[in-house]
Amino acid sequence: MKLRPILGYTAAGATVLVALLTPFFLYDFFSKGVVALPLHVDEVYSGGPTVRTIPMGAYSINVHRPVYPHMLQSEKPFVQLDWQPVSALPQHISDVVDIDGDGQPGVRVSFDVPRDPKAPLHVDVDSLNPRYESMHHAGKEKYSRLIVRVDNVILVRVPLVR
Amino acid sequence: MATDARILPLTRPAPRGILRSLLLTLPIFIWSPLMMGFRPGAKFDPVSTTAAAITALFMTVLFYIMMRTNSTYRWRRIFFVSLGILFPIGFIHNLYVMRGSMGIPIEEMIAGRTPFCFMPIPLLILPAAFTRTVIFPGSIASSSHGIAAMVGLWLALTLVMGKGWCSYACFFGGIEEGVAAIPPRAKIRKLDPRLRYIPWAVLLAMVLLSLALFEPAYCMWLCPFKAVSEYVAARNTVGLVQNVIFILLFAGLVIVLPFLTKKRTQCSWFCPFGAFQSIFNKISIFEMRIDKERCKPCLVCQNACPNLSLSKESVARGETLLSCMKCGACVDACPRQAIVWHIKGTQIAWKPERARLMFLYAAWAMAIMFGGSIIAQGIITILHVFV
Amino acid sequence: MCHLSPTPARMAREYPLMAAFVSYGEALALGLASGPACIAACGPVLIPSMLTERTGFRHHARYLSAFLAARLVGYMLFAVVAWELGALASMLPAPRLLMMGVVYLMLACVLLWYAYSARRSCAPSCADSKLIQIGENRNRNVAGAAALGLLTGLNLCPPFVVAGIRAAQLGSMAAALVFFLAFFLGTSIWFVPFVGLGCIVRNQAIITVARMAMVLIALYYLLIGIAMLLGKKTYGY
Secondary structure (H helix, E strand, C coil): CCHHHHHHHHHHHHHHHHHHHHHHHHHHHHHHHHHHCCCEECHHHHCCCEEEEEEECCEEEEEECCECCCCCCCCCCEEEEEEECHHHCCCEEEEEECCCCCCCCCEEEEEECCCCCCCCCCEEEEECCCCECCEEEECEEECCEEEEEECCEEEEEEEECC | CCCCCCCCCCCCCCCCCHHHHHHHHHHHHHHHHHHCCCCCCCCCCHHHHHHHHHHHHHHHHHHHHHHHHCCCHHHHHHHHHHHHHHHHHHHHHHHHHHHCCCEECHHHHHCCCCCCCCCCHHHHHHHHHHHCEECCCCCCCCCCCCHHHHHHHHHHHHHHHHHHHHHHCCCCHHHHHHHHHCCCCCCCCCCCHHHHHHHHHHHHHHHHHHHHHCCCHHHHHCCHHHHHCCEECCCCHHHHHHHHHHHHHHHHHHHHHHHHHCCCHHHHHCCHHHHHHHHHHHCCCEEEEECCCCCCCCCHHHHHCCCCCCCHHHHHHCECCCCCCCCCHHHHHCCCCCEEEEECCCCCCCCHHHHHHHHHHHHHHHHHHHHHHHHHHHHHHHHHHHC | CCCCCCCHHHHHHHCHHHHHHHHHHHHHHHHHHHHHHHHHHHHHHHHHHHHCCCCCHHHHHHHHHHHHHHHHHHHHHHHHHHHHHCCCCCCCHHHHHHHHHHHHHHHHHHHHHHHHHCCCCCCCCCCHHHCCCCCCCCCCCCCCHHHHHHHHHHCCCHHHHHHHHHHCCCCCHHHHHHHHHHHHHHHHHHHHHHHHHHHCCCCHHHHHHHHHHHHHHHHHHHHHHHHHHCCCCCCCC
């Protein structure tokens, strides 16, 4: 039966065509297709979306939505706070942050801002609300409990009490 | 199916004529510079232009030789080994320029700047399907290193080549293929056929563990190619153990065993992505088939296959196993031209050169687009650093 | 919540039927919500072991039933012991980590033994009449679905801990056990589709792959178990 060879060669020709179209059309088409999917990077990495900004004069604090990891992940739930821009931060930060937006203090966050952007950071967090855990001289131990500098932002992740 | 012996001679054909070879190479001669960026209005500096020109010429010459000699494997291997060597040169150099080390600091992971490699693709599917979450510390919509870019590329290349990805696109496999080519003879010749099942077991275990732990388990625990790309900087004992594991796996599976067996041992005995790609051989229109009337069987093809994709049973059935990488080693090795390139649906061994040509045009075009750009980047790095 | 509404203890005294309905309904709902996490946690153990079994819907249904029954026994055992020790509500991280480490090591050993014993192609690694057998017997038969179910039941995954803390607030051990039973039923509904694995054709390749996967997963549990016993952080980043 001649149909099968015809289909075979047609498919082979189409494959060559796909190869030729890829750099001009298909690569973009597929990539945009993936972007259009309702996917997001795990918030344990990304920190979750920003829900509030607290102006502090020359700088501001972004409060993110609390992140609740997948049940079997070893990370604790946490909330991320961003201090930005780093260039406008004083040498020492000691801010009381209302995380929930309920008018009550949530945590007091204290850390030094070194001039060298590669210098290690450490943070002390005093819990003023039983929902949040305190941290003492925390570095970057785990995703749910850290202070790091990313570009012009210093971000602190405060674990939530389970 | 009766084979007309006049269609294929029993001995290897004479080399193709120079003019005919040049004519067949012409499309690649036009495609190569186009893919290397030689277009109207494109701006170049001397280093980039030199690297692009070298790469375009390199790929074109190799294709010409494939046409002239009617053979594939040896010349494809030259491209593939070059890719395997030049990728780490360009990539690692870039890492040192950007952040001073191969270790990925947590800051980069939080910022979503971890370059996305194709290896975790099968591990991401189930978590993404169930929770719409991508369990990789990258960025979905960034430029060349983003998740969407690599997935888009992977999709296109897989549609064209199936598991031919492992012979024309994977920028890791060339290292062990190069090591396997060094010794004249294999020191270990008897290989247990059950070793072929390990990649599937690794795939099953890593998919299940990734879903359970919500992390790309293969990348965190096993991937040996972190030794030539990047790895998570260890911040505790378990991280240190993970790093020791990948170093040992690289030494064993990518250097020592290929040297002793002359096989691509990481690819055929371990790589879960390779097992995943094998599935796509089912939809790929190109394959290798054996003309059973012509076949002896002497099993020279089985010995020649770098990937253990031929067994006595599969040869008796007239086909390769699902793990076939379409490298052409078996076709070039067969003394009776019994194993041939084939387009599904067509008659076996009837004008197999046509099938080979169609596959090579598609695969080589993709190889130039993807691998060629990586080779060019590697050459740029060498020119910048050493010249 | 209105300050006049009854506390759980008062509700249990004055409206016992309604209290039972609310609390066990809550347990069932908690189980249903935790089900995906449970199948994700049990998947690495259950799927390779089921793939080494022969095909057949009924055989797999029996296998799964034995696994789940033993898992329930594990839940109940823990609930009784912890209630008696008064530790159900506290669940301190350190002893929990130690116990998880021991369970992981035992799970690794059972998986390795299972993988070794399933070497006869397409033969059931636990024969029909020996599904609840645990440990070696005279004929050196392998620990079966029950051993795996028991050990996964003892694995203190977060949904189980949440259920344990809630159960500890109830008035009696009997109530806590029934709470766990309802929770278990909620999670077990999610396991029903695993019976479909009985439809997958079995041959030497599938069984070999499943056995190899069990070895890999066992090695992972072994490493993590040792790390937990040594008090080391069990993640690499």
